Amino acid sequence: MATLAIVGTQWGDEGKGKIVDILSEKADIITRFQGGNNAGHTVVINGTKYVLHLLPSGILHEGKVCILGNGMAIDLEALVNEIEFIKRIGKNIEGRILLSERAHIILPYHKQLDLASEKKKGDGSIGTTLKGIGPAYRDKAGRVGIRIADLKNPETFKHRLIENIKEKSIILKYVYGFNPNLNAEEIYSSTMRIFDKLKPFVSDTISYLNEEIDNEKSILFEGAQATLLDIDAGTYPYVTSSNSSALGISAGTGISPKKIKKITGIAKAYTTRVGGGPFPTELCCQLGELLRARGHEYGATTGRPRRCGWLDLVTVKYSAIINDLDSLVITKLDVLDAFEEIKVCIGYKFAGTSVNSFPSTVEQLSKAEPVYESLPGWKTETTKITEFEKLPENARNFIKFIENYLGIPVSLVSTGPQRSEIICRKNPW
Ligand code: GDP
Ligand code: IMO
Ligand code: MG
Numbered sequence: 446m447a448t449l450a451i452v453g454t455q456w457g458d459e460g461k462g463k464i465v466d467i468l469s470e471k472a473d474i475i476t477r478f479q480g481g482n483n484a485g486h487t488v489v490i491n492g493t494k495y496v497l498h499l500l501p502s503g504i505l506h507e508g509k510v511c512i513l514g515n516g517m518a519i520d521l522e523a524l525v526n527e528i529e530f531i532k533r534i535g536k537n538i539e540g541r542i543l544l545s546e547r548a549h550i551i552l553p554y555h556k557q558l559d560l561a562s563e564k565k566k567g568d569g570s571i572g573t574t575l576k577g578i579g580p581a582y583r584d585k586a587g588r589v590g591i592r593i594a595d596l597k598n599p600e601t602f603k604h605r606l607i608e609n610i611k612e613k614s615i616i617l618k619y620v621y622g623f624n625p626n627l628n629a630e631e632i633y634s635s636t637m638r639i640f641d642k643l644k645p646f647v648s649d650t651i652s653y654l655n656e657e658i659d660n661e662k663s664i665l666f667e668g669a670q671a672t673l674l675d676i677d678a679g680t681y682p683y684v685t686s687s688n689s690s691a692l693g694i695s696a697g698t699g700i701s702p703k704k705i706k707k708i709t710g711i712a713k714a715y716t717t718r719v720g721g722g723p724f725p726t727e728l729c730c731q732l733g734e735l736l737r738a739r740g741h742e743y744g745a746t747t748g749r750p751r752r753c754g755w756l757d758l759v760t761v762k763y764s765a766i767i768n769d770l771d772s773l774v775i776t777k778l779d780v781l782d783a784f785e786e787i788k789v790c791i792g793y794k795f796a797g798t799s800v801n802s803f804p805s806t807v808e809q810l811s812k813a814e815p816v817y818e819s820l821p822g823w824k825t826e827t828t829k830i831t832e833f834e835k836l837p838e839n840a841r842n843f844i845k846f847i848e849n850y851l852g853i854p855v856s857l858v859s860t861g862p863q864r865s866e867i868i869c870r871k872n873p874w
Contacts, residue, residue, distance in 0.1 A: 447471075447663040448700075449874055450708045451774075452691050453671025454764035456680075456718040458744070458751065459711040460776035460859055462486025465502035465667045467857075467867060471874050472665035474657060475503030476512035476650070478697030479687035481551060481581070482523045483574040484669035485745025489862040495534075496745050499524050500542065501667045504531055510540070512650050515547035516687060516697020518581040519593065521639045528646075544643060545650040546594035547699075552606070552636070554613040554627055555580040561621035571683055572720025574746050582676075582686035584609070593647055596640045603633050651699030658704055663874070666694050666705070672764035680807050683722025691768040709856065709873040710770040712761050713777045714843070717751040719744050723811035726754035726790045740780040757790040757815065758850050763803035765851050772856035772873050775844060778836075779860045784822040787843060791850060792816040820846060828861040833868050 449468065453459045466488040469475050482498035488505055489495075497504065499519065501511040513519060524544070531538055555577030562579070563570045573579060584590035589609060595602045610629045617625040658664060670689035673679045678690050687693055695702045715736055718724045728736065736742065736753035743750055765773070781787055792801040793813035804810045823837035830836055836844075836858075844855050858868040 447874055448658070448666070448704055448706045449664075450666035450668065450691050450694055450705055452668035452708065452710055452764075452768055453674075453689070454710040454712045454761045454768070454770075454773070455671055455716050455757075456673045456724070457671045458485075458717055458719070459671065459713050460774075461668060461711050462488050462497060462502040463776065463859060463862065463864070464711055464774050464857065465665065466490075466505060466864060468665055468873060469503035469506045469509055471663060471872075472503060472509060473662040474510045474512060474654070475501040475665045475667055476514050476654065476698055477501050477517055477667050477669060478514040479516040479689055479693045480669035480685060481518040481576060481578055482520050483576045483578045483685060483746060486667075486669070487745050487862065488864065490864050492863070494862075498527060498746060500527050500531065503665065503667070504538075504541070505536065507537065508541070510543065512543045512654065513545060513548060514650055514698045515545040516693055517545070517548045518551050518578055518585070518687070519544070519548050520551040520576060521636065521643060525639055525642050542646045543648040543650050543653060544593060544646040546592065546597075546647050547651070548593050549581055549585045549590045550593060550596070550636075551577040551581045552591065552609070553632055554610060554617070554625075555584070557617055557623065557625065557627070558613060558621075561617055561623040565621055570721060576746075579686045596636065597647075599637060602636075606633055606636075654698055654700055658700065666698065668693075672710075672767055673760055678767050680722050680810060683720065683807060690764070707771045707873065708768050709772050709774060710761070710764055710768055711774045711776060712756070713740075714756060714775055714781050715740070715777070716754045716757050716760070717742050719747070719749055719751050723807050723813070724752055724754060725793060725810065725813045725815045726757045727752050728754045735783065736780060739783060740777055755788040755790055755815070755817065756847075758847065759790055759793055759801060759803055762851055765853055770853050772854050772871065773847070773851065774857040774859065774873070775847065775855050776859035778840060778858055779826070779828045781822065781843075782824070782826055782828075785824065787820045787822050788817040789820060789846065790815040791818050818846070828866055830860055831865075831868055833858065833870050836868070
């Protein structure tokens, strides 16, 4: 039995989709364990770009089973569209997609509440993807959520839906001053119509996964978002509403923590963040714009420009500890090819006092002054290099600096968006 988890170590968009696609080759099963279509995972194969929001990034490999785990929040229509897309590009999906009957569903009121709550927060908004993620997880924790399994029992579903709509309409109207646009009958029938298309995929994925682990199958866990967006470990409240670090794997798949054998983190060679919240190494200058332009840093889900800054090893170290990483993958090394000088944050100063641990509150983090180590750039194109020893010396030193600081090996280095643009030093499996 082999189990490997891939998690983001920063604020998302580290290139998880690309790396999961590559590592899927050795997997029998690839499973998401949290989040929903707030994720946008990009895979580029032979020049064609695919962006996946709900289906695991292993779906582009024929024959692999892809699971939407119980910890996810599912927008049914978005899932149907994604499955249709996969069929349109000629992939056989027969028996390859399993949707947990325990996963929660996102309903129109969740999206309206997401928007209303963001509007009310004004300048202090989280900058969510407006996909209804937060309100759906709030219902889950409040025990009024509706799960895939509930749709198999239309009477119960209708009753719960009507009750929820009554409550949400009051909140939308009186708390947020929003005109609720929620017709129970319409939502009921459109949900049932969409669910009809998904019925063949619904499964008890907890039993399936545990049985397949006993059958010695290889399982790859695909994290969405990242450790710093984790509801418990992240920069709360500027986080998503699920456990998007390795902490969420067991809860979101129904597999014992004892069975998760290896965990690999992904970090960009610099840092990005979409939405609000403190970001100590953010570059609000030409250098930040250069990173954005070279890295094409625009959200794969919302198209928003991503905030860009230098690599912050304090945050990655914090993620390495929380996830107990076996190895790290560095992506987007090529984006730094044009830089004369590369800075790496190795500590924070608070009012002149040095600290190298990650603060627990955003109030503290927003006061952190980064302490930088300056490394020489390599000013040479690294895309297409597939052997570590062929990288320019300064690029190798950059990777070694990261390894020394973190005390964990860098297993893969990504030098371009394409599946083929990868340096493998040690297979994370
Ligand atoms: P994810 O959410 O972690 O899967 O990452 P996204 O797909 O949202 O964002 C990563 C972006 O960087 C995508 O456009 C990828 O195609 C691209 N990408 C991934 N790895 C590399 C790399 O090594 N170099 C470059 N230049 N782009 C990359
Ligand atoms: P992938 O999987 C980057 C951010 C949003 C916002 C916060 C909460 O592609 O890395 P939400 O809609 O989840 O309630 O938004 O989290 N966010 C992401 N940022 N990558 C993502 O996913 C993200 N998913 C959510 O921008 O700041
Ligand atoms: Mg993304």
